[in-house]
Amino acid sequence: DAGVIQSPRHEVTEMGQEVTLRCKPISGHDYLFWYRQTMMRGLELLIYFNNNVPIDDSGMPEDRFSAKMPNASFSTLKIQPSEPRDSAVYFCASSWVGGGNTIYFGEGSWLTVV
Amino acid sequence: AQSVTQLDSHVSVSEGTPVLLRCNYSSSYSPSLFWYVQHPNKGLQLLLKYTSAATLVKGINGFEAEFKKSETSFHLTKPSAHMSDAAEYFCVVSDGSNKLTFGGGTRVLVKP
Numbered sequence: 001d002a003g004v005i006q007s008p009r010h011e012v013t014e015m016g017q018e019v020t021l022r023c024k025p026i027s028g029h030d031y032l033f034w035y036r037q038t039m040m041r042g043l044e045l046l047i048y049f050n051n052n053v054p055i056d057d058s059g060m061p062e063d064r065f066s067a068k069m070p071n072a073s074f075s076t077l078k079i080q081p082s083e084p085r086d087s088a089v090y091f092c093a094s095s096w097v098g099g100g101n102t103i104y105f106g107e108g109s110w111l112t113v114v
Numbered sequence: 115a116q117s118v119t120q121l122d123s124h125v126s127v128s129e130g131t132p133v134l135l136r137c138n139y140s141s142s143y144s145p146s147l148f149w150y151v152q153h154p155n156k157g158l159q160l161l162l163k164y165t166s167a168a169t170l171v172k173g174i175n176g177f178e179a180e181f182k183k184s185e186t187s188f189h190l191t192k193p194s195a196h197m198s199d200a201a202e203y204f205c206v207v208s209d210g211s212n213k214l215t216f217g218g219g220t221r222v223l224v225k226p
Contacts, residue, residue: 004157031212033212042216042218042219043204043216045213045214048212048213050212056213091157091158093158095212100146100163100165101146101148101163101165101208101210101211101212101214102148102160102163103212103214104160105150105157105158105159106157107156107157108156108157110155
């Protein structure tokens with residue numbers, strides 16, 4: 001199995017620019033999660049989807065952040081406009097209802113906003 | 115509500131000696147508990163999980179963890195540390211939903 005695939009792995013962008021992070025979950029998984037990891041706050045759940053429907057977006061920091069899941073094999077996390085404080089590692093993860101709550105993580109997207 | 119406390123932010127061990135990473139949790143439900151490992155510049159990899167079966171859980175790379183309900187603990191151990199074990203380790207609790215609560219992480223340093 002290919003695992004959870006994220007792109008880009010690294011991105012450096014200027015403040016004010018739009019950033020789009022992409023994720024392909026493991027085939028057959030019906031839950032998809034976006035996490036953010038920073039030194040100060042550790043791992044935070046931003047949003048998660050079940051069967052492509054957003055279930056809980058209470059972790060999305062503000063309106064500059066949005067996430068979509070147009071189909072079962074693709075999701076995006078968009079930041080517009082980006083700010084330096086958005087610099088973090090963004091992880092996508094997926095799981096399936098019969099998987100005993102085990103969540104599988106991608107390798108992460110390292111975002112630096114300058 | 116659920117929470118996880120990893121009692122040590124850093125642990126330093128010598129290669130070949132035992133490793134102990136401590137984790138306490140609180141949960142209103144019968145929890146599922148996990149340990150994940152994150153190597154530098156990598157994603158999180160599942161080491162092991164407890165889901166109300168045997169209280170001693172064996173994972174990958176020689177790690178194991180013991181669920182102790184009376185102590186609300188789920189400590190991770192390995193009898194003999196290897197240089198490749200240098201990483202950050204996360205204790206995680208789930209209340210049965212797919213929302214996980216992560217501990218703050220324990221960074222392990224292995225000295226030659």
